[in-house]
Amino acid sequence: MDVGRTGIWSIELRTADPGEIRDAAAELDAMGWGALWIPGLGGGDILGDSERLLSATGSTKVAVGVLSIWRHKAAEMAAGHARLRQRFGSRLLLGLGVSDPAAAREAGHDYRPLADMGRYLDELDHAPALVPPGERLMAALGPKMTRLAGQRTAGVHPFLVTPEQTAATRALLGPQPLLAPYQAVVLERDAAAARTTARGFVSMFLSMDHYARNLLRQGFTEEDLADGGSDRLIDSLVAWGDVETIGSRVRAQHQAGADHVCLHVLGSGSPPPPPQWRELSALAR
Known part of the structure; x- marks a missing residue:
């Protein structure tokens, strides 16, 4: 899927x-963005929310980044994906994540992330209407999960990664699988204001073990993760400044091996579409 x-x-x-x-999705479609990404959040009607976006757009793809395999049954996702595929064609990309041990416990399971994801993919493969490997991807951070994603899905959607980590992920995946990193951005030239906005979002993930471990793997230290994140950590994970500066980070991600970069505008403080999306539209093509 392109x-x-x-x-x-x-x-x-x-x-x-x-x-x-619906209005925002139609405008984003007209701007030429390749895909609209929505998070899994705490579950809910992810297929209905995807359908709303598909209905409002003509060519833009819709991607889930990502749903928890503990909150959405594989058979239901496969059936819903098939229904939407019949109506809209191959425009829905299902992103899958293993979440964390707490999510597994809430679902009544032990947490064995690699085996759990493998089993979920098996269920998608054997559903009456399977989800084609090219229309699903994974939120892989560690090397084993990344390799599994490259073997059994379209590719990976990593969260909170630097261009350097994108390059390392590309080396693990090889040249063909899709690599679509998440990139937080703040359209703000003042360093203090931009970092405050960025820190307000990033800090909530620093106490989550799986994200903290991945950041340490990227070369950050425990000190970088303390007190909401050091300036070094914030500046590495969040692109801030004007459109040209943010465009430089997008280019750095592409040069590191990303096929597609998902831009999350932080601090808009307004319903969609925030004015920042329009400012960033030069990066849509």
């Missing part, structure tokens, strides 16, 4: 007023 070079990742495209979402 998702283009850039896309918009947005919580608001799931949570805002449905009419506002």
Whole structure:
């Protein structure tokens, strides 16, 4: 599935007023973004929310980044994906994640992430209407999960990664699988204001073990993860500044091996579409 070079990742495209979402999606489609990404959040009607975006757009792909395998049964996802595929063609990319041990315990299971994901993929493969490998991907961070994604899905959607980590992921995946990293951005030239906005979002993930371990693998230290994140950590994970500066980070991700970069605008403080999406539209193609 061709998702283009850039896309918009947005919580608001799931949570805002449905009419506002449809209007925003149509405008983003007209801007030429390759894909609209929505998070799995805590579950909910991810297929219905995807259908709303597919209905409002003509060619832009819709990607889930990502749903928890503990909150969505594989058979239901496969059936829903098949229904939407019949109506809209191959425009829905299902992103899959193993979440964390707490999510597994809530579902009544032990947490064995590699085996758990493998079993979920098996269920998708053997469903009456299977989800084609090219229309699913994974939120892989560690090397074993990344290799599994390259073998059994379209590729990976890594969260909170630097261009250097993107290059390392590309080396693990090889040249063919899709590599679509998440990239947080703040359209703000003042360093203090930009870092405050960025830290307000990033800090919530620093106490989560799987994200913390991945950041340490990327070369950050425990000190970088303390107190909401050091300036070094924030500047490495969040692109801030004007459109040209943010475009430089997008190019760095592409040069490191990314096929597609998902831009999440932080701190918009407004319903969709925030004005920042329009400012960033030069990066859509």
